[in-house]
Amino acid sequence: xxxxxxxxxxxxxxxxxxxxxxxxxxxxxxxxxxxxxxxxxxxxxxxxxxxxxxxxxxxxxxxxxxxxxxxxxxxxxxxxxxxxxxxxxxxxxxxxxxxxxxxxxxxxxxxxxxxxxxxxxxxxxxxxxxxxxxxxxxxxxxxxxxxxxxxxxxxxxxxxxxxxxxxxxxxxxxxxxxxxxxxxxxxxxxxxxxxxxxxxxxxxxxxxxxxxxxxxxxxxxxxxxxxxxxxxxxxxxxxxxxxxxxxxxxxxxxxxxxxxxxxxxxxxxxxxxxxxxxxxxxxxxxxxxxxxxxxxxxxxxxxxxxxxxxxxxxxxxx
Amino acid sequence: xxxxxxxxxxxxxxxxxxxxxxxxxxxxxxxxxxxxxxxxxxxxxxxxxxxxxxxxxxxxxxxxxxxxxxxxxxxxxxxxxxxxxxxxxxxxxxxxxxxxxxxxxxxxxxxxxxxxxxxxxxxxxxxxxxxxxxxxxxxxxxxxxxxxxxxxxxxxxxxxxxxxxxxxxxxxxxxxxxxxxxxxxxxxxxxxxxxxxxxxxxxxxxxxxxxxxxxxx
Numbered sequence: 001x002x003x004x005x006x007x008x009x010x011x012x013x014x015x016x017x018x019x020x021x022x023x024x025x026x027x028x029x030x031x032x033x034x035x036x037x038x039x040x041x042x043x044x045x046x047x048x049x050x051x052x053x054x055x056x057x058x059x060x061x062x063x064x065x066x067x068x069x070x071x072x073x074x075x076x077x078x079x080x081x082x083x084x085x086x087x088x089x090x091x092x093x094x095x096x097x098x099x100x101x102x103x104x105x106x107x108x109x110x111x112x113x114x115x116x117x118x119x120x121x122x123x124x125x126x127x128x129x130x131x132x133x134x135x136x137x138x139x140x141x142x143x144x145x146x147x148x149x150x151x152x153x154x155x156x157x158x159x160x161x162x163x164x165x166x167x168x169x170x171x172x173x174x175x176x177x178x179x180x181x182x183x184x185x186x187x188x189x190x191x192x193x194x195x196x197x198x199x200x201x202x203x204x205x206x207x208x209x210x211x212x213x214x215x216x217x218x219x220x221x222x223x224x225x226x227x228x229x230x231x232x233x234x235x236x237x238x239x240x241x242x243x244x245x246x247x248x249x250x251x252x253x254x255x256x257x258x259x260x261x262x263x264x265x266x267x268x269x270x271x272x273x274x275x276x277x278x279x280x281x282x283x284x285x286x287x288x289x290x291x292x293x294x295x296x297x298x299x300x301x302x303x304x305x306x307x308x309x310x311x312x313x314x315x316x317x318x
Numbered sequence: 319x320x321x322x323x324x325x326x327x328x329x330x331x332x333x334x335x336x337x338x339x340x341x342x343x344x345x346x347x348x349x350x351x352x353x354x355x356x357x358x359x360x361x362x363x364x365x366x367x368x369x370x371x372x373x374x375x376x377x378x379x380x381x382x383x384x385x386x387x388x389x390x391x392x393x394x395x396x397x398x399x400x401x402x403x404x405x406x407x408x409x410x411x412x413x414x415x416x417x418x419x420x421x422x423x424x425x426x427x428x429x430x431x432x433x434x435x436x437x438x439x440x441x442x443x444x445x446x447x448x449x450x451x452x453x454x455x456x457x458x459x460x461x462x463x464x465x466x467x468x469x470x471x472x473x474x475x476x477x478x479x480x481x482x483x484x485x486x487x488x489x490x491x492x493x494x495x496x497x498x499x500x501x502x503x504x505x506x507x508x509x510x511x512x513x514x515x516x517x518x519x520x521x522x523x524x525x526x527x528x529x530x531x532x533x534x535x
Contacts, residue, residue, distance in 0.1 A: 072361075077360060077362060085494075087360070087361070087362070088360060138493065140362060183497075185495045186494060256494060257494070272437075275438060275440060275490065275491060276438060277433075277434070277437075282364060282423070284362050285361075288362070288364060289348070289349060289363070289364065291425040292425060
């Protein structure tokens with residue numbers, strides 16, 4: 001089902017000149033037009049021009065056909081409280097964030113544990129592009145062309161034991177670099193988690209890029225999680241730790257307001273947030289003043305993932 | 319009227335319109351009618367319009383409530399001449415806030431509006447605050463003030479309740495970062511606290527001037 005290229009590199013030495021990237025990309029992606037480049041503001045154009053290009057293959061089977069949001073929208077409208085609580089804060093405050101050197105600690109119920117350099121984490125995994133819907137718990141949505149690889153392929157390398165029922169992820173804690181962490185808006189560091197079967201699901205992605213280029217810092221560089229059928233806050237950013245656990249991790253938003261944010265956080269138009277409706281969403285993008293769209297169960301991925309929750313009361317396990 | 323204060327009102331009026339004008343230009347930029355540099359409402363212009371109008375409603379309520387204390391502290395009567403205008407701007411931005419919510423956010427669907435009002439407490443109290451603000455706007459003319467006499471003052475004391483409801487409405491809809499609504503809580507507490515303090519002072523003066531009444535009135 002997944003197409004893979006034989007070669008993959010994210011090392012700085014592999015940076016492709018922009019025009020080569022363009023020509024190669026047009027070959028690979030079959031001439032996917034650069035919708036992103038159109039209508040970009042000065043900031044995004046600069047940022048887009050600077051980011052290093054990645055080698056990847058487009059995975060059409062796992063991509064939606066809706067047009068993706070512009071690079072400008074995706075890289076300036078971010079919920080990333082480590083860099084400020086306003087949507088425009090991360091794109092301003094994350095520019096100097098250092099994503100190299102970067103280590104990821106692997107621990108818990110697995111045979112292979114330890115601290116790994118990011119390069120070693122990424123090395124064996126060919127990259128693919130997946131255009132996913134993103135639905136925020138705040139009732140807005142986007143379509144994003146992520147570059148990444150299936151989380152399951154990464155997790156298998158560490159040989160989780162039969163005790164591993166959940167996976168817990170942690171964001172870097174570095175108030176020096178992350179000014180938002182100097183304010184106790186949330187319990188830092190940010191923690192997220194998945195049940196093992198959710199983590200192993202082929203839709204669950206470890207993302208390292210966006211629009212064919214290295215992930216901008218404000219979007220969670222160097223390594224972030226994407227779970228397209230869940231609310232966006234499950235997509236933990238700047239991951240420094242992956243832990244296999246027996247019990248469900250205590251996730252940050254559930255800890256902050258457990259009546260509003262659950263562990264599962266599956267997109268569900270029928271279970272409202274206590275303070276606002278989840279039945280519809282405002283789609284960010286060209287048609288900014290257009291009507292709200294109906295929100296789809298599991299964000300439109302019900303056919304692939306509803307089976308994971310068979311027999312569960314989704315009102316109780318929201 | 320000296321020329322300075324005659325020029326003041328139109329100047330202040332124009333300044334009060336700036337946030338709305340910025341939003342208007344930003345909205346036209348967003349739908350690509352115009353491209354006026356420097357004014358962008360970002361990726362989610364509806365939300366920016368909604369929140370900006372909401373914030374300016376609260377700002378103007380606070381500014382309005384500052385006028386009496388400022389006059390008493392500075393002894394300039396100029397402040398009171400601006401009070402009505404600021405109060406009406408609060409109503410203006412509240413109406414814009416509501417219109418953006420109903421027309422742009424909810425697509426003009428009255429059923430959705432009703433569902434929100436009945437189901438979501440923060441919208442219920444926001445709506446209540448707007449409804450209470452309307453009669454204050456309608457009775458803001460000098461004529462209405464004369465006609466209502468003492469009842470006018472009593473009616474317009476509703477502004478304290480309206481401001482409290484407005485701040486509560488803001489507090490209740492933020493996701494987690496309550497710093498900004500907290501600022502409004504502090505501002506409002508200060509403004510209401512000042513009035514309470516003044517009231518107690520005048521009561522004390524009254525009891526010195528006259529022997530205490532025992533009928534409890």
